[in-house]
Amino acid sequence: MTAAIPAEASTHRLSISGMSCAGCVATVENALKNVPGVIESTVNFAEHTATVRGSVDAKLLIAAVTASGYSAAELRGLEDESEKEAAELAHYRSLMRKFIAAGVVGLPLMLAEPLGIMPMLHSPSGRIFWLAVGAVTLWVLIYAGGHFFRGAWKSFRAHNANMDTLIALGTGAAWVYSILVVLFPDLVPSLARHAYFEAAAIIIALINLGQALEMRARGKTSEAIKRLIGLQPKTARVIRDGRELDIPISEVGLDETIRVRPGEKIPVDGVIIEGHSSVDESMLTGEPMPVEKKAGDEVVGATFNKSGSFLFQAKHIGADTALARIIEMVRRAQSTKPAIGRLADKISAVFVPSVLIISVFTFLVWNNFGPEPRLSFSLVATMTVLIIACPCALGLATPISIMVGVGKAAEYGILIRNGEALQQAGKLTTIVLDKTGTVTEGRPTVTALLPASGWDEQKLLTLAASIETGSEHPLAEAIVSAAKAKGIKLSAVSGFEAITGHGVSATIDGSKVLFGNARLMAKHKIDLGNLPKRAKELAAQAQTPMFLAVGDSVAGIVSVADPVKPDSKAAIARLHAIGLKVVMITGDNRATADAVARAVGVDEVMAEVLPGDKAAKVSELQARGEIVGMVGDGINDAPALAQADVGYAIGTGTDVAIESADVTLMRGSLHGVADAIAISRATVRNIKQNLFGAFIYNVLGIPIAAGALYPFTGLLLNPIIAGAAMAMSSVTVVSNANRLRWFQSGQART
């Protein structure tokens, strides 16, 4: 069958950056017009915007503009959840109305029957009464259960069967049988003349109630996304033609200048062009300390400006902002499934037709071997099998826990790429930590100044910083920064020379100055006195001591270290507490690595590993049978992160595009790793509980409904009880998943 389906045209508004003349307008317009599906495109040079109508995805339009040499982004804010919430509330109310309507009809019938106050079926007045009951129940089936019948019929036509099929068949069979008993009693053996109108009505009521409760509970599972969307401010104060205007955030264009005052949220991502401030980014990264920002620094939309006022230029808007990308990543991860859920998927795929077959089989067994009235027993058991089977609990068990777990992780600044990473994290046996920037701050600082006799700290630092100004060594930057922080004026340097593996030499104020390790000093026969002993002590504390000599005599030691993050030790203790072996990997020398290892308490150190060999070291651990999680910076450690069973990129701030990592930790603390593993384990445990519950429910429920216990105990389940059990089974799964929302970081307890 071939069909040409007309596509709906929609309108996209783009902000275009980089246009400087009318020629640019024509270029961009042509680029847009050439995109298949575009009906019309107009570029407004004054506003730097383009309006495009057609059946085309905005991403294709942006790609076309980028290919023509300009930048573009769609003008839109984040879609809020209010419309979705309103639709869900309306659906919830509709389900509750249906529940009440069906309950009002079914409940009196159910209560009156055991009291024996109902008219007899075969009396003339009784028949009229039961016909009226049948008509009212039919109304219940149409009004409160119509959607089940519609769904069942449409599914049937599509060669598919779902929960609607089971409910429609179960309740439909009850009603049809009952009306036959009323209209044509002779068709049915006298003992089997019983009406089940109340069962049909009550089951419809209970299923509607179950769906309404499930909907309520499901609303809570997407709270994390709602919270993230809620972070976005509604307006921005842009400067256009020298005037400050408050405009909706969806109207902010690329490169626009925006003012942010103290106590306001930053509307979109950009770069500060004037002013400075401290910014609280904790709502996105989980990092509690505010970050100082000045001209040239990047700012991120939805973060909170604390003290200063500044102007910044918008660089990312709409779907390109860090917040939008975080939301997108969380949403995408919430839709993925780990391997643990695949068995449930396979069962779900054949579940409903299998239940239909079991129900037919149940009917036949009762009809052949059951006691009298056989027809009644056959019908009740068949109906109960259809009603009790719950494919939804099985289908929901995994995704609903993933939704809550991934969302909860996002609240801690932990972005989990997919469900598989979550499951793997639960199995880790070893965690490998890169030293620099992971265990340590990654920013070397001057930690000790030990002047020799006749020198002072100020003079020592002045000479060390002056000579290192010309050096590109990472430690040099730490020394120069320390001098600048103290307001030291540096001296002029001449004859600078870097001596590989030793240090540097130069002439300052007419004197020959040497700065480097003990080998450099020995080479120039400098007497170091008792300083080598002090240097050894510093090295044992994970510091790098360097000697400074002026002329023929030593001036002192400048010691530099990359300090261990204050909470690394506590976080590593947490990793130990959850049963993980902790390995530290570094390119540093053995003495420094051992000193850091002792300070934080790791189990094994891999020192002097070249950056390119880190992935091989991870492989070695895997070959030993370990399931390895690797924690690194996401860029230099990318191959090792990719090699590991789970790669954690740490301290990425709001840069979420770390492709090599399975998990992105936006804050720098190692507690994020412990939290990520704890959330992963809690989520997998929750999935297992859900799957176990859903399997057991169906595996036990269906045979009991079919009457497996009847030969031994005389128990045959009432279809109304089956309806209640079925309605509550999905609610139970969703409620269990919601328990993950109460997960708390173990950080506070350490």
Added chain:
Amino acid sequence: MNAWTVNLAGLGLIGLIVWWFWLYRPPALRAAGPQPIEIIVADGVYTPARIEVPAGKPVTLRFIRKDPSPCAEKALFDSLSVSADLPIGKPTDVIVTPPQPGEYEFTCQMRMYRGMLVAR
């Protein structure tokens, strides 16, 4: 009614269930041209539920969700690692590229809504 008649009818019904739901392959809607293929999400089914597309080429599926129940809120193409949130009433374009000929299932999260992309 004769018990044998009932038994035969029951076994016949089981046969019909097996054939209708598992063995029968309904004809697929063939995508014509590059325009989006509209898929209505309502009443527990995707309409159309079986769509023939060329293998190795991107195809745009435009989901129009009419069912307010949360079951319908996501469309997942597990084997293609593609997923989409479907807002109620707003057409949502999903671009997928089946890499090679074969059948690619798309479902809701609970796998009650089920559709099939048949790549040739």
